[in-house]
Amino acid sequence: MQKASTLDELHKILKNWRIQKKSLALVPTMGALHKGHLSLIKIAKQHADLVAVTIFVNPTQFGPNEDLHSYPRTLEQDFKLLQQESIDLVFYPHENEIYGPQFQTFVSNKKLNNCLCGASRPNFFQGVCTICTKLFNLVKPDFAVFGKKDYQQFKIIEQLVNDLHFDVKIIPGPIIREHDGLATSSRNRYLSNEERNLAPKIYQTLTMIKNLFDDNQRNANKLVSLAKNELTQITGFSLDYCEIRSSNNLTLLDETINQDCLMFVAGYLGKTRLIDNIELTLKEHR
Numbered sequence: 657m658q659k660a661s662t663l664d665e666l667h668k669i670l671k672n673w674r675i676q677k678k679s680l681a682l683v684p685t686m687g688a689l690h691k692g693h694l695s696l697i698k699i700a701k702q703h704a705d706l707v708a709v710t711i712f713v714n715p716t717q718f719g720p721n722e723d724l725h726s727y728p729r730t731l732e733q734d735f736k737l738l739q740q741e742s743i744d745l746v747f748y749p750h751e752n753e754i755y756g757p758q759f760q761t762f763v764s765n766k767k768l769n770n771c772l773c774g775a776s777r778p779n780f781f782q783g784v785c786t787i788c789t790k791l792f793n794l795v796k797p798d799f800a801v802f803g804k805k806d807y808q809q810f811k812i813i814e815q816l817v818n819d820l821h822f823d824v825k826i827i828p829g830p831i832i833r834e835h836d837g838l839a840t841s842s843r844n845r846y847l848s849n850e851e852r853n854l855a856p857k858i859y860q861t862l863t864m865i866k867n868l869f870d871d872n873q874r875n876a877n878k879l880v881s882l883a884k885n886e887l888t889q890i891t892g893f894s895l896d897y898c899e900i901r902s903s904n905n906l907t908l909l910d911e912t913i914n915q916d917c918l919m920f921v922a923g924y925l926g927k928t929r930l931i932d933n934i935e936l937t938l939k940e941h942r
């Protein structure tokens with residue numbers, strides 16, 4: 657595993673690989689690596705000769721009252737995990753390397769951004785689109801893997817790549833969960849024991865909705881109201897959104913569901929923001 661923290665180091669390694677005509681898959685992360693991230697690395701390996709992982713807590717995607725400074729940073733432990741996965745390169749730039757003092761150009765999405773996390777976290781997806789644009793330009797990967805835990809992010813990056821003609825194929829990875837169903841997340845370590853015991857109720861609610869959907873309950877409003885009823889009973893959970901939106905372009909569905917879609921949930925358990933989703937797939941597509 658090669659390590660690069662400066663653009664010079666990165667460029668030297670990539671130049672050598674390009675001469676060898678090796679295909680490259682990128683897994684962008686903010687570190688504090690867990691089995692969700694490692695699952696994306698395994699997918700990356702299936703697609704390309706070489707795998708690069710980036711670790712960068714991207715300041716432009718955090719709001720002023722969010723957890724940029726307390727976000728977990730576990731670089732040495734991350735290196736150990738990456739070494740075990742036998743990846744080829746880890747790029748872990750310092751903030752100044754990516755955003756110099758003269759930095760002034762951002763990339764933003766104008767449509768998919770307007771709902772879900774984009775509506776609750778202004779500038780979040782602008783930060784995400786900007787850092788992904790930078791990483792695609794710097795690393796020039798053939799593939800990039802994104803988790804469906806952040807489904808809206810995956811769709812926005814897919815759109816970015818189409819709209820701006822990046823020559824990279826975006827590959828989604830399934831949501832990885834803890835033994836009790838809680839979606840694995842770097843932020844789960846913020847949860848108190850009590851909150852950690854309550855957190856799986858989010859996935860339990862999503863599973864209940866999927867079971868009803870699979871039993872032919874296709875009324876979106878009804879499913880949302882049943883889910884909200886469960887979620888608002890979780891002690892200390894303040895719901896941000898619970899919505900059903902189409903898989904292809906995140907259109908809000910509020911009548912009879914006649915296309916593949918997902919139920920999306922976000923909220924704060926105490927001070928910790930948790931997000932999750934479940935795919936609702938019509939039988940004929942399963």
Ligand code: AMP
Nearest residue numbers: 685686692802803805806830831832840
């Ligand atoms: P993050 O470090 O949280 O920015 O996440 C980096 C990548 O890992 C993103 O593509 C996330 O969607 C993905 N990811 C995070 N948690 C999970 C999970 N539980 N299952 C699958 N992918 C995940």
